[in-house]
Amino acid sequence: MKLADFIHSQSMKKKEFNARLPVLRAELLEAQHSLRKADFPVIVLFAGVDGAGKSEVVNLLNEWMDPRWLINRAYARPSESGKDTERPAFRRYWHDLPPRGQIGLFLSAWYSQVLLGTVAQRVPSEDFARHVQRIRRFERTLATDNALILKFWMHLDQRHQKKQLKRLEANPATAWRVTHTDWAHWAMYNRFVSAGDQIIDATDTQQAPWRVIDGADHRYRSLTIAENILSAIKSRLDGATTSTSEPENHVIPKTGKAKSKSPGKDSRQENAVPGQLPDQVTTKFQPSRVNWLAGVDLKQTLPRKDYLRRLAQSQGELNRLCRQAKQHDVSSLLVFEGWDAAGKGGSIRRILQALDPRNYRVIPTAAPTDEENARHYLWRFWRHLPNAGNITIFDRSWYGRVLVERIEGFARKDEWQRAYDEINEFEQELVESGIMVCKYWLHITQEEQLKRFEHRKVTPHKRWKLTDEDWRNREKWDQYEAAVNDMIQRTNTSVAPWIIVPANDKYTARIHVLDTVCEQLRDTLHISS
């Protein structure tokens, strides 16, 4: 059913409400209690027309459930919150994701911008498609990671919207809720509803279905939503993996019966934006047929004298460019991956020497904390993105998912296999928001690694760098090589290409890294060298 055809039809008698509520509340609490030990988070999103009761329902849910395991989030426009230096736009939604075992209630959130933009007819159709694709990817990424996502569109027909707004205005405690914008939206009800229909249509997926809720009657709407949340959590806890959405009619019948959705529907949106990454992961994993590492010329060397001269030049240039980037609010993200002992640390330090310490952060990727472990594996990288004009350097990164986690079995096969697309989407989002991304693979030969390991073994202050794990990894060289080739094959995108650094000679490697950072900065800042 289209929102445009919506007519208020659902309400609930006080008596019925009062009879059902105590049972519902007890069951909600019980479900919440069981959820605490479950391995998925629940993400509930509320959108809809003004006056349909979004905030009220969130307040009631807070009353009915245990607030200790409930996160509520509503968002001011980025410029209003003083957080406009934080990009990309979805960073704050990532940041606020509830941990597994808990529930997050989100008001409009990642739908707000596209909805209001579409109503105001400020969103050209390509932008609309891009917005929608970003939302679908975000929700798919979370859902694939096991999140239970429920989305409620709270609706009113135009007559009842007027009634609700009038009613809110009449009460001194709620009059403030009704703003000029609300009445402006009411006046363009048809446009608002058509925007809603477009967005629901484009983002109603099996993994993150919409439910349209009749918002005219406060008892009906709150009980229905709470029952929906309850039944969705219960069926997920019972091990049911089918979606609880109703394919034919978005309005949920009072019984809230769960039904599986026909699988064909989602493919409709696939490749909505031509030339972009597919919206849905469908491709079967194929090992790379190209040996990307085999082609690297590792013979180059650089005499110390030349190295020192070029080092000073390149660091000076890097510093000049970084100051310009700072001025223009261009952020950068540098990712360092490579064989053990390939010289990541040394290259990073040569970069740092050229930077103003106020503008960078180095994030060494160690074991995740429990806050990180309780969320999607990309969460811990989202939390360290650079603010406007700043630089974050990751010493190892999200690529661990398709390297060590793949090979050591820390990630399941389906997890690491879908990670390539997730990573591509993540990086694309960074680049689209104006962040420069440089990814380095520092490449050395097996012989060179052995030499360095042996050197570390006998040098007291380098011994700490050499662990048993390094030797174990070395034994798996071939497996790693295959994983690296797969990684490069699948994540060497046009927006964030890999830079493979010949690193058998440390001087060559460091200058190569510095010069390519400079080059990419010049590109990003549109400066010719």
Place this chain on the structure above:
Amino acid sequence: MKLADFIHSQSMKKKEFNARLPVLRAELLEAQHSLRKADFPVIVLFAGVDGAGKSEVVNLLNEWMDPRWLINRAYARPSESGKDTERPAFRRYWHDLPPRGQIGLFLSAWYSQVLLGTVAQRVPSEDFARHVQRIRRFERTLATDNALILKFWMHLDQRHQKKQLKRLEANPATAWRVTHTDWAHWAMYNRFVSAGDQIIDATDTQQAPWRVIDGADHRYRSLTIAENILSAIKSRLDGATTSTSEPENHVIPKTGKAKSKSPGKDSRQENAVPGQLPDQVTTKFQPSRVNWLAGVDLKQTLPRKDYLRRLAQSQGELNRLCRQAKQHDVSSLLVFEGWDAAGKGGSIRRILQALDPRNYRVIPTAAPTDEENARHYLWRFWRHLPNAGNITIFDRSWYGRVLVERIEGFARKDEWQRAYDEINEFEQELVESGIMVCKYWLHITQEEQLKRFEHRKVTPHKRWKLTDEDWRNREKWDQYEAAVNDMIQRTNTSVAPWIIVPANDKYTARIHVLDTVCEQLRDTLHISS
């Protein structure tokens, strides 16, 4: 020795440096490794004149140690970082504190503002005293919690400062480090040095001693600092609790011999700002002789009809005031404490109903996460402070330290006894930065609590609220009552007074809370009612 009398005298031959460095590096790594299992963080701060090598030393320490357990932080001025909505000023230093077992290297950080302000003669003497007191408290709070704090003032005489700046300018890789400001500081060398002397004098405490390092020779300065850090970590790990500072001469002899400092010195700064809290905790704990709770009139009731009328009025008023607060960037912090079943949740919800969900966060104080556990107990509250114009509501709070943690023995006696002053200082800092603080104790009688427990027991959807712990706490009513009286006695400050809410009647309590929030908002906004 005064900085004003400083003459460059320390340098180190390349040969000696090269001979000592490998040993030092191996030992540093070993110490860092042992530190990982220790229960204290290491906080190293670098300040000093331009050109004395602060950044260079930090870079070297990163090269010499394992960067995975090392945090580096340097700060742009708040307005430059786009974070000026985050207050108070020390919030970012709290936020960036390393966890126990790790090392944080801070460039200037909490000394930057007072140092540059004093050089520019922009800091009136009362402000200087306040700045200094805040720094001393911050460091004392951390040191008392076991942090090892080391502060290095890197110094140059005026002739050598010129030489260093010239040298840096001559190298394309470092020329950028020398700015107009550096030369301006050089031109007013005497003023800079006198500011440095004042600040060192005022903040050189036993728990956070300064060491002045001759910065002219890059080998001497880096080796000396690294050796100092090493010996301080080692003696702390060995269980030595004496400070490693040198009382007579700030310049550390090369041997870096640890000596205990005469204890008399610190008291000099005590009560530096008249009428403010004492700078040093010295008072012995005395149980409160006043029974603050005994005087509360719990007989008041409010009929439902009046309640509903006043609820609407007060919520309307609260909303109006909160919108004004938002406009004026006035942030608020509401703290709810009280007996189990006293109605904290209900009161909080009545407030939320009047607020715009985009502007508030409710923080239920549950068990700390591991990231929280690894830091000072106030850290997890600092991380949730409201941004400009917003409201944070704590459902239970830092007062747990002197209530449940005291009574259940989760905090040691010295820990909860010093918490009163720490809390007062924390709240004073919030208020001084313009944040409004309202603290509520919801008070009910033992009989009323029993009634509510019994009611919860038989009401399915309220049963979750009642745990075995509640019954156990109830048995300790007298102990809790004493703890509450001590808490009120010692934290009922003029900047953040307690509001004791008679809560035997829920309606009375809710209106009381709403009206006092409004009152305090009017005060803060200078609005007469």
